[in-house]
Amino acid sequence: MTRVIVDRNAGFCGGVRRAIRGTEELLSARSQEADRPRRILSYGQLVHNREVTDDLAAQGLEKLKSLEDAAREDAVVLRTHGISPQEEQLIRSRGADIHDLTCPRVKKLHRQIQEKRDTGYRIIIVGDAEHPEVRASLGHAGEKGMVVTSAAEVRRVPTGEKIAVFAQTTITPQSFQEVVALLESRGQEMIVVDSLCPFVLKRQRWIEKYSKLADACLILGGRNSSNTRKLHSLAAANGPAFHLSTAQELDVREILRYPVVALTAGASTSDHTIEAVLTRLQAAGALIEQR
Ligand code: SF4
Numbered sequence: 001m002t003r004v005i006v007d008r009n010a011g012f013c014g015g016v017r018r019a020i021r022g023t024e025e026l027l028s029a030r031s032q033e034a035d036r037p038r039r040i041l042s043y044g045q046l047v048h049n050r051e052v053t054d055d056l057a058a059q060g061l062e063k064l065k066s067l068e069d070a071a072r073e074d075a076v077v078l079r080t081h082g083i084s085p086q087e088e089q090l091i092r093s094r095g096a097d098i099h100d101l102t103c104p105r106v107k108k109l110h111r112q113i114q115e116k117r118d119t120g121y122r123i124i125i126v127g128d129a130e131h132p133e134v135r136a137s138l139g140h141a142g143e144k145g146m147v148v149t150s151a152a153e154v155r156r157v158p159t160g161e162k163i164a165v166f167a168q169t170t171i172t173p174q175s176f177q178e179v180v181a182l183l184e185s186r187g188q189e190m191i192v193v194d195s196l197c198p199f200v201l202k203r204q205r206w207i208e209k210y211s212k213l214a215d216a217c218l219i220l221g222g223r224n225s226s227n228t229r230k231l232h233s234l235a236a237a238n239g240p241a242f243h244l245s246t247a248q249e250l251d252v253r254e255i256l257r258y259p260v261v262a263l264t265a266g267a268s269t270s271d272h273t274i275e276a277v278l279t280r281l282q283a284a285g286a287l288i289e290q291r
Helices: 014-031 050-058 085-093 104-118 132-144 151-156 173-184 198-213 226-236 271-283
Strands: 003-006 040-042 061-063 075-078 097-100 122-126 145-148 163-167 190-192 216-220 241-244 260-265 287-290
Touching: 003 271, 014 040, 014 050, 014 075, 014 097, 014 104, 050 061, 085 097, 085 132, 104 122, 104 132, 104 163, 122 132, 122 173, 132 145, 145 151, 151 173, 163 173, 173 190, 198 216, 198 226, 198 260, 216 226, 216 271, 226 241, 226 260, 260 271, 271 287
Parallel strands: 003 260, 003 287, 040 061, 040 075, 075 097, 122 145, 122 163, 163 190, 216 241, 216 260
Antiparallel strands: none
16 A cells, blocks of 8 residues: 655745735725726736636736736736836836735845845845746846856856855755855855745755655646756655646556655645645545655
8 A cells, every 4th residue: 555645844835825815815805896996917927836826817816918018006916936126116107006925035035135235245146047036136136146057157256256145045955055165165255145945945855855765756836836846856866756736647546556655745836736636645545644
């Protein structure tokens, strides 16, 4: 019989929960508006989870296709990753209301970046240059900012100035440390700000541990969710690892071939998705336990 060990902390992180709740409250308040309800728009996908965004769309959340489309009386929801000051200014200049649901941890990161920028530091952000959180952080860093994706890119960092090094909140401590160690070895004046998210770290540590104990891993979460993809790559380093974005993608027979399976989920995976996967596995005879 297959034993499925489930990460008891799997599922929505505090930032995602807060963003979904805030958007639902806004949508519900709008439904009370009498004759001409305002548009409620999200700039970019609110969370990296298709089921959640489909549900919010059914409640009336629309996508802001470009910043220029924001109009007077629209309500624009800012997602957990935040946006750059320039983008925020553009939305305000269109007369729209901003409902800022940026994760407080990301807000803190942006404040720290601005502080260091204003005191003359070059800002180094370690992460994926295409990720919305990193693009927003770069906007807060202004001309002083640059992104370093990996240790191989450290040579692009100018040597003649003091630097402040930040991490995208969802990268692994290993990849951050690799870049930091190389920068330190150059003897340049530098400050390192540990901006890694503890919610994400906890799950990374869990999957590192249990992927070694289990025969296979199941990772649930959106395909475009950076923290889910990292969980999957950590698990895959120790054996077979399956990344599912919905419960429908689960191949029960395949999973039941393994005696012990470890299951966790990215920060934007709903309890509903986790429960749907567990229900199917349990119905097929798997034993579920939480750790
Ligand atoms: S993963 Fe961390 S930083 Fe990102 S939204 Fe969740 S709590 Fe905030």
